[in-house]
Amino acid sequence: MTRSRDEMELDLAFLVNGTLSPAEMAEMEALLAEDDLLAAERDALAVIRAEMQAEEFRTPGEFGLARLMRDVNRDTAAPASAETKVVTLRSRTWMWQAAAAVAVLALVVQTYLPTTGGAPQGEGYVLAGASAPGALVVSFAPDTPEVQIRDLLVGADLEIVSGPSALGLYRLDVLDGGDLDTATAALRAARTIVESVENAEN
Amino acid sequence: MTENHHFLVQQVGKGDKQALAALYRAYERPVYKFIVSRLNDPHEAADILHEVFMDIWRVAASFEGRSQVRTWIFGIAYRKVIDAHRKRSRVTVTDEVPETGDVAEAADAGYAAKQEAEHLRFCMGTLSDDHRSAVSLAFYEDMTCAEIAEIAGVPEGTIKSRLHHAKKLLLHCLSGRIKGRAVA
Numbered sequence: 001m002t003r004s005r006d007e008m009e010l011d012l013a014f015l016v017n018g019t020l021s022p023a024e025m026a027e028m029e030a031l032l033a034e035d036d037l038l039a040a041e042r043d044a045l046a047v048i049r050a051e052m053q054a055e056e057f058r059t060p061g062e063f064g065l066a067r068l069m070r071d072v073n074r075d076t077a078a079p080a081s082a083e084t085k086v087v088t089l090r091s092r093t094w095m096w097q098a099a100a101a102v103a104v105l106a107l108v109v110q111t112y113l114p115t116t117g118g119a120p121q122g123e124g125y126v127l128a129g130a131s132a133p134g135a136l137v138v139s140f141a142p143d144t145p146e147v148q149i150r151d152l153l154v155g156a157d158l159e160i161v162s163g164p165s166a167l168g169l170y171r172l173d174v175l176d177g178g179d180l181d182t183a184t185a186a187l188r189a190a191r192t193i194v195e196s197v198e199n200a201e202n
Numbered sequence: 203m204t205e206n207h208h209f210l211v212q213q214v215g216k217g218d219k220q221a222l223a224a225l226y227r228a229y230e231r232p233v234y235k236f237i238v239s240r241l242n243d244p245h246e247a248a249d250i251l252h253e254v255f256m257d258i259w260r261v262a263a264s265f266e267g268r269s270q271v272r273t274w275i276f277g278i279a280y281r282k283v284i285d286a287h288r289k290r291s292r293v294t295v296t297d298e299v300p301e302t303g304d305v306a307e308a309a310d311a312g313y314a315a316k317q318e319a320e321h322l323r324f325c326m327g328t329l330s331d332d333h334r335s336a337v338s339l340a341f342y343e344d345m346t347c348a349e350i351a352e353i354a355g356v357p358e359g360t361i362k363s364r365l366h367h368a369k370k371l372l373l374h375c376l377s378g379r380i381k382g383r384a385v386a
Binding site (some may be wrong): 010011012013014016017018019041045048049051052053054055057058059060061064065067068069071072073075076110142151154155 | 218219222223226227230231234235238244245246248249251252255256260287319322333337338340342344345346347362363365366368372373376
């Protein structure tokens, strides 16, 4: 035996996962035959390893692959920088705020400025919801941080396809591989984040 | 298998999306398992898994083949999780091995007979990220000490030491929970 007990004890985990060389393994087994405590620790680690390997994980699977391919395609289409995704996420808040500001301004203009000809009344604007994209119309609680909204949508396989409207409504669609009913249920369950959920009627 | 994965990475480096998809299918499960074991947050783990494969897509051309594909990919995941912890400014959990010294009791108490995933998950959650990473790679992936050291970018002795401390902490924690339950 060339190594001390303390040195060999450090290899216990690798004895358990079977990655020691045959010579190291034989050396360890000889030590364990004389050391009941170490043998008990080996047994406990073996149970821990077996327990960990038996653990079930629900991975992103094909949805994750679809998401990867979508972003790879975007990356290929716009190879400007590796920061594209980060920038998109960071700027989304500003994008939403800007869109909301434009929508509010448009509402103010429509409400207070007199019609000065041009398109006949009843034309020149589109009713909210008419031919708009998205399967769901949703409003979020005003103070909800973007990260919470994002986590909720990613977890429910949803993406924002338009919004916010002047009333703060967003239109959402399910991602490929997602399920509309499941996604709707997830939104309804998130009561602290989502104020209202309705099926869009196009 | 290893040569095949080397070939896939080379192809990804040339912009082959099908090769990326094949690599994703080969490594998605173990890499996700590794990430989620360190974060305890499936949604964040899914995001990081996505980032890992986006990185693979972007840097595959620079992969020189000096390390195995598996250790290269897990190395990317390892660093991504460290970044995530930094962003969270997460306060860690215990690194100190308690002095109560009832490891022997834990082992003798017949933990082997108590197949309790819940206790194990809880106790894994009390470990520091360094300890948890080492245990995950050793026991989920059955990696050698050299592979784990390469992924973590530290000497093999450090990995052995981390696993040794993690073992003591885990057994101590499990012992405490089993005793607690016995009293209740």
